[in-house]
Amino acid sequence: MNRVREQYERACRYLAGGVSSSTRVNKALGHAMLFDRGEGCRVWDLDGRDYIDLCCSHGATLLGHGDARVRAAVEAALARGFPCSYENTWHAELAELLCQTVPCLERVRFTSSGTEATMHCLRLARAFTGRPKILKFEGNFHGYHDQVMFAIGTPADRLGPEESPAPYPGSTGLAAGLDRNLVIVPYNRPDLLEAAFQRHGAEIAAVIGEPIYYNAGCIQPTREFLDALQRLPRAHGAVLIFDEVLSAFRMAPGGAQEYLGVTPDLCTLGKAVGGGFPLSVFGGRKEIMDRLMPQGDCQHSGTYNGHVVCVAAGLAAVRAYRQPGFYDHIFAVAKRLYDGLQAIFDRHGVAARVQGLGARFGIYFGVSGPIRNYRDAVRHHRDQMLRFIRLAIEQGVYFHDYGGSACHHGFCAAMTLTDVEEALRRLEGAVAQLAQGT
Ligand SMILES: Cc1ncc(COP(=O)(O)O)c(C=O)c1O
Structure with missing residues (x-):
């Protein structure tokens, strides 16, 4: 058993549900993720594996880890x-x-x-x-x-x-x-x-x-x-x-x-x-x-x-x-990441829609047309989303699933366009497996 699972199970002995916040269990994994450290747009788990972080502390670390x-x-x-x-x-x-x-x-x-x-x-x-x-x-x-x-x-x-x-x-x-x-x-x-x-x-x-x-x-x-x-x-x-x-x-x-x-x-x-x-x-x-x-x-x-x-x-x-250029960078990263991810889904024939604005975004599986409200979002294919998140984590990109309908994901300002290319390369592998049904 790896250290993440071992420590999560240890936490479950005294911490109710093994977490300090119920939604901290990543439903795609069935347990909480335990990170040892973070730097910029990356986090490392207890086993030393690195991830590009597309959760970013549920939106709290917009500047990146350890700014x-x-x-x-x-x-x-x-x-x-x-x-x-x-x-x-x-x-x-x-x-x-x-x-x-x-x-x-x-x-x-x-x-x-x-x-x-x-x-x-x-x-x-x-x-x-x-x-x-x-x-x-x-x-x-x-x-x-x-x-x-x-x-x-x-x-x-x-x-x-x-x-x-x-x-x-x-x-x-x-x-x-x-x-x-x-x-x-x-x-x-x-x-x-x-x-x-x-x-x-x-x-x-x-x-x-x-x-x-x-x-x-x-x-x-x-x-x-x-x-x-x-x-x-x-x-x-x-x-x-x-x-x-x-x-x-x-x-x-x-x-x-x-x-x-x-x-x-x-x-x-x-x-x-x-x-x-x-x-x-x-x-x-x-x-x-x-x-x-x-x-x-x-x-x-x-x-x-x-x-x-x-x-x-x-x-x-x-x-x-408030620094000049801060949002130029956010919008440049957003465009490349959201367009790039949409192109990967399209290339592999996976029916998924990426909707984003600025530094946060959603992915909706199995829908056609724009998502306008909760009723549209709740009908997306949650099982496929969970599989995607699991495969993305295996490939080294961290997404969190909160257990609701669709979830919000996001990046931080420390993410460079080079980091985006690396994230897209890793995600290509995840989507390819998703498309093959593995
Ligand atoms: C729009 C909105 N309001 C309120 C909250 C609650 O914030 P907190 O988790 O800091 O209590 C959240 C948390 O995700 C939120 O997204």
Whole structure:
């Protein structure tokens, strides 16, 4: 038995399921992957095998593993004794930088995870509007708190009608009746969004959505859908929240909102904002953010909020994303990787579709035509995807499967065009075996 399997089995003896996070088990392998180290776009497992990393810490390490700028910032924080749970000058510096970088941000608050960021953002929206309901889109994922753990991975045969998608729970243990405060609408359906506002408009505190729907691979919003998002919440006195935990910094320094030219009232940032350290952010219009205590009456606190090491890492990371040429490189790598991978599938006669934007992408097996929402994504051939991921890992390219419908994959800025060619060579071998059914 290799060391990865041996150590995973050892972990299972005391760590529930062998992991610190349920989705960390790679469903394509049936166990968690244990990496010993990472550098740039590569990771090495416990047995010394190297992989080109197309998971990139589920999106957290957009700069690559061991980025020297982030490392220097963290070491500076450590050298100063890392007194945490206090403010220092770096908090205000990062807050100012974020407000200069992300269009909707006039004020921000720091949290440690994306889950906390969306949880606090939704509470704030309810406090601000005095209304109970949240409108979310079918399949969009906003973290692991109970308010939004519905319609995130609904099985294809339990979706319900498009006019009123089922609030299928994403976990057991949720208090009965929580879904009464949710209105669920399919993504990219402006007509159904309008109908939902006609029906529930006076009760809706907030619309929360992924501005680029990366949690089902990569789905872009249509112009009509974006127009409806800009118009309807405002017309009905609701707050528009873009959950940019995954999309932030992926295709523009100001995230999807800058790229799409749509400014929400509030947004969340996570993953890449901390440069590989646990930092998340929520923020937006001053008038709304002023409702937070101590000025206002809405609570947001936490011992580890804005941990000094993470804030230092975040400052280094956001400065790096703002460097001239950063996104030229991201788009050059994206084009070669996505076009190259699509060409490999086509050459080997494998029905698969690559959809990507900026540094993240999805692969859909056995579909024809574009994927526009969760209902399209959930119908792709999951078994074939799992086989592809298994073969890619054997060939030295790491993809992660989270256990849902389609998944998001991605690369980091440390990846060069030469690395892309190497990744494509390795993937050619995987796809050839997939096509032969081995
Ligand atoms: C869009 C979105 N929101 C929220 C979350 C939750 O973030 P975290 O895992 O940091 O709690 C995620 C995580 O994948 C996400 O993709």
